[in-house]
Amino acid sequence: DQQVKQNSPSLSVQEGRISILNCDYTNSMFDYFLWYKKYPAEGPTFLISISSIKDKNEDGRFTVFLNKSAKHLSLHIVPSQPGDSAVYFCAASHRRDDKIIFGKGTRLHILP
Amino acid sequence: KAGVTQTPRYLIKTRGQQVTLSCSPISGHRSVSWYQQTPGQGLQFLFEYFSETQRNKGNFPGRFSGRQFSNSRSEMNVSTLELGDSALYLCASSLAQGSYEQYFGPGTRLTVT
Numbered sequence: 001d002q003q004v005k006q007n008s009p010s011l012s013v014q015e016g017r018i019s020i021l022n023c024d025y026t027n028s029m030f031d032y033f034l035w036y037k038k039y040p041a042e043g044p045t046f047l048i049s050i051s052s053i054k055d056k057n058e059d060g061r062f063t064v065f066l067n068k069s070a071k072h073l074s075l076h077i078v079p080s081q082p083g084d085s086a087v088y089f090c091a092a093s094h095r096r097d098d099k100i101i102f103g104k105g106t107r108l109h110i111l112p
Numbered sequence: 113k114a115g116v117t118q119t120p121r122y123l124i125k126t127r128g129q130q131v132t133l134s135c136s137p138i139s140g141h142r143s144v145s146w147y148q149q150t151p152g153q154g155l156q157f158l159f160e161y162f163s164e165t166q167r168n169k170g171n172f173p174g175r176f177s178g179r180q181f182s183n184s185r186s187e188m189n190v191s192t193l194e195l196g197d198s199a200l201y202l203c204a205s206s207l208a209q210g211s212y213e214q215y216f217g218p219g220t221r222l223t224v225t
Contacts, residue, residue: 032212043116043202043216044155089155098210099168102147104154 003027004092006103014111019077021106023090026071030092034100035064035075038087047088048075077108085110114139116205116217124223130191133220137184137205143167144186145214146178149200158201161186162209190222198224 005024013019021035031052036044050057050064050073057064063076077084090103117136125131137144145168146158157170161180178188184205190197200221204214 034212036216041218043204043218045216046213049212091155093212095210097168098160099157099170100145100212100214101157102155 002103003030004090004101004103006088006090006106008106009104010107010109012109012111013080015082016079019075019080019084019108019110021075021077021088021090021108023073023075023103024071025073025092027092027094027101028071029094029096030101031095032093033064033066033073034091034093035062036089036091036102037084038089038105044089080108080110082110082112084108116203116215118201118203118217118220120220121218122221122223124225125193126225127193127195129193130189131193131222133188133190133201133203133222135186135188135203135205135217137186137203138215141205141207141215142184143206143209143211144180144184145204145206146186146188147202147204148172149202149219150198155202158188160209167209193224195224198222 034049035047038044066073087105089105093100119134143162145160160168164180175191180186200219202219204216206214
């Protein structure tokens with residue numbers, strides 16, 4: 001039972017354009033959401049997070065949007081750069097048990 | 113500050129054997145979590161240790177176990193290895209129990225033949 005779903009295994013975006021990575025969740029108890037980025041042969045690195053009391057959080061080129069009614073969040077990267085090519089994991093958690101549940105990841109390719 | 117280190121980086125074992133993986137957290141971090149990454153299932157939570165106690169556990173069989181030492185270093189053990197245990201095992205450390213901002217190590221790639 002996948003509680004956090006990233007339905008697009010891969011995504012290709014032209015350099016300089018906007019990359020939009022999507023994530024859906026099923027558990028309405030989740031109250032904190034995170035995005036991680038992973039390069040080959042390295043562990044995931046924390047990118048950005050958002051609490052369920054907000055609907056947007058911005059950090060430089062990265063913005064995460066949360067739509068609680070749709071149980072959907074998205075990560076926007078503007079403008080996309082070659083170094084953004086990586087696998088992006090969406091993750092969610094709730095305070096009751098603190099486990100972080102990850103999606104399966106989306107591989108982002110930034111095309112020159 | 114040195115990052116999270118995991119040893120060994122690569123390991124090949126045969127079915128039925130057991131294996132121990134090691135993780136050294138970032139200095140000052142007291143929480144260590146373990147994850148299994150496979151192509152089909154993505155990143156799955158195994159367990160979290162804080163102050164030498166297991167605080168949280170994922171849905172894995174009892175063949176998967178772990179421990180944490182007083183210096184916060186952690187080990188993960190898998191007994192009676194199965195082919196399906198082939199995966200990348202990632203360790204993540206954080207300052208406190210249940211902290212969402214975790215710092216991951218590079219992982220140990222385990223291959224079971």
